[in-house]
Amino acid sequence: MSKMRALPGFLLLLAVAIFVGAVPARADSWAPPGIGTYVSANGQYRLTVLPREIGSQLAYFEAKARGETLPELEGPLGRFEKLEDGQWVSVWSRALLNEVAPVKAIVSDDGRRVVTFDNWHAVGHGDHVVVLYGADGALVRSLRLDQIVPSYFVEALPASVSSISWREGDPRFVGNMLELAIAEPRSEPDITASFHVRVALTDGAVEPIAPAILDRLTPLACAIHGERVRGFNNRLAFERADLVYPASTERDDDWQRYLHHAVERLKPRGADAGPPESDDPLAGMLGETMFELLSPGEYMEEDFRDDFRAALIAPASQLRRRWFAALDQNRMTVEIERAAKAIKPGQMAGVDMYFLADAVHWPQIHAALAPSGARLVQVNTEAPIPPHPEDIAGLPSKRRFDPSCVTPSGLPR
Numbered sequence: 001m002s003k004m005r006a007l008p009g010f011l012l013l014l015a016v017a018i019f020v021g022a023v024p025a026r027a028d029s030w031a032p033p034g035i036g037t038y039v040s041a042n043g044q045y046r047l048t049v050l051p052r053e054i055g056s057q058l059a060y061f062e063a064k065a066r067g068e069t070l071p072e073l074e075g076p077l078g079r080f081e082k083l084e085d086g087q088w089v090s091v092w093s094r095a096l097l098n099e100v101a102p103v104k105a106i107v108s109d110d111g112r113r114v115v116t117f118d119n120w121h122a123v124g125h126g127d128h129v130v131v132l133y134g135a136d137g138a139l140v141r142s143l144r145l146d147q148i149v150p151s152y153f154v155e156a157l158p159a160s161v162s163s164i165s166w167r168e169g170d171p172r173f174v175g176n177m178l179e180l181a182i183a184e185p186r187s188e189p190d191i192t193a194s195f196h197v198r199v200a201l202t203d204g205a206v207e208p209i210a211p212a213i214l215d216r217l218t219p220l221a222c223a224i225h226g227e228r229v230r231g232f233n234n235r236l237a238f239e240r241a242d243l244v245y246p247a248s249t250e251r252d253d254d255w256q257r258y259l260h261h262a263v264e265r266l267k268p269r270g271a272d273a274g275p276p277e278s279d280d281p282l283a284g285m286l287g288e289t290m291f292e293l294l295s296p297g298e299y300m301e302e303d304f305r306d307d308f309r310a311a312l313i314a315p316a317s318q319l320r321r322r323w324f325a326a327l328d329q330n331r332m333t334v335e336i337e338r339a340a341k342a343i344k345p346g347q348m349a350g351v352d353m354y355f356l357a358d359a360v361h362w363p364q365i366h367a368a369l370a371p372s373g374a375r376l377v378q379v380n381t382e383a384p385i386p387p388h389p390e391d392i393a394g395l396p397s398k399r400r401f402d403p404s405c406v407t408p409s410g411l412p413r
Helices: 008-015 057-065 211-240 253-266 281-286 301-313 329-340 362-372 389-393
Strands: 036-039 045-050 077-084 087-095 104-107 114-117 130-133 139-143 172-174 177-183 194-200 290-293 321-326 352-357 375-380
Touching: 036 104, 045 104, 077 114, 130 177, 211 389, 253 290, 253 352, 290 301, 290 329, 301 321, 301 329, 321 329, 329 352, 329 362, 352 362, 362 375
Parallel strands: 290 321, 321 352, 352 375
Antiparallel strands: 036 045, 045 077, 077 087, 104 114, 114 130, 130 139, 172 177, 177 194
């Protein structure tokens, strides 16, 4: 028998918004970081950026997902040069503050100022959204986005999976100031408008946003900020509460959320867990895998059914631990009883099977598969599933509304 395919349903589980009120974000993609060259408007000076060597993007993001920082290796390196008699002559060279590389840079016509913007694959995030360098490459100041605009503005800006779209136009030098075109908070991503904020090139001091602009934009920014805070706190409440089988009979977000969190709360942990071992690299990467049986006529129902059937008879070498569920438990039980007829006694030894089943269907499922030798576990859909203590301990604190978005009486604006 061929190895099981990557289950479409499980991949869909990863893609849905798991929590109520999840922040919308667009997908994006990035090319590998490359050498960047930024020339002054008069063509007399240029900055060349050599990005930090990260190896493969996959290895880089796996390390970031584990909370690891990149080791202190060379780069990103900034090389600053001036044009003399048709030749580029080195002025200074230094390590830039960015972890991998800036996304953009500008150079002043007198060669005394360089400003870099954002971080590769993380526009708008981190401590180095705007970095000012002076003569001889000396650091003037590094700015976070919430040091340029209020933090509640940031939440109202359009965002992708990796980045915040905070710049609406090209930055420019205006005398001894850096002028930034900042995207206005917006409720619709396709509506674009901007306002200007200036930063002193001598010390990095940020001029306050003009009161008229602040008065005009704060109501919308606070409304979106309030939505984000409430959504975050709703997600926290969901994580802390018992997980209850959804009342809906449709395969909707509540059902997908239940499947995901049932697995996350009940999966084996610690020394007793062990990996859901597999000689299939993709199955090993997916980890805990839910096989869902759809109702007849649903999109990709046959693909889901084939994967469900394959998972019932696949040996431990393909996937040691697997989970099964269906909205229609009668249909799931029939499928299991059909598959069990072709399984030899002891054939599934070493396999752990978890079934989301109620008290009516579980005895039939257990009786059908008991001779197979698999370890059979019921996830009782009639019993609430409490959160795991480890998960509770790792939850963040409840968010509070920004003081600028709270009325004198203490209520959100």
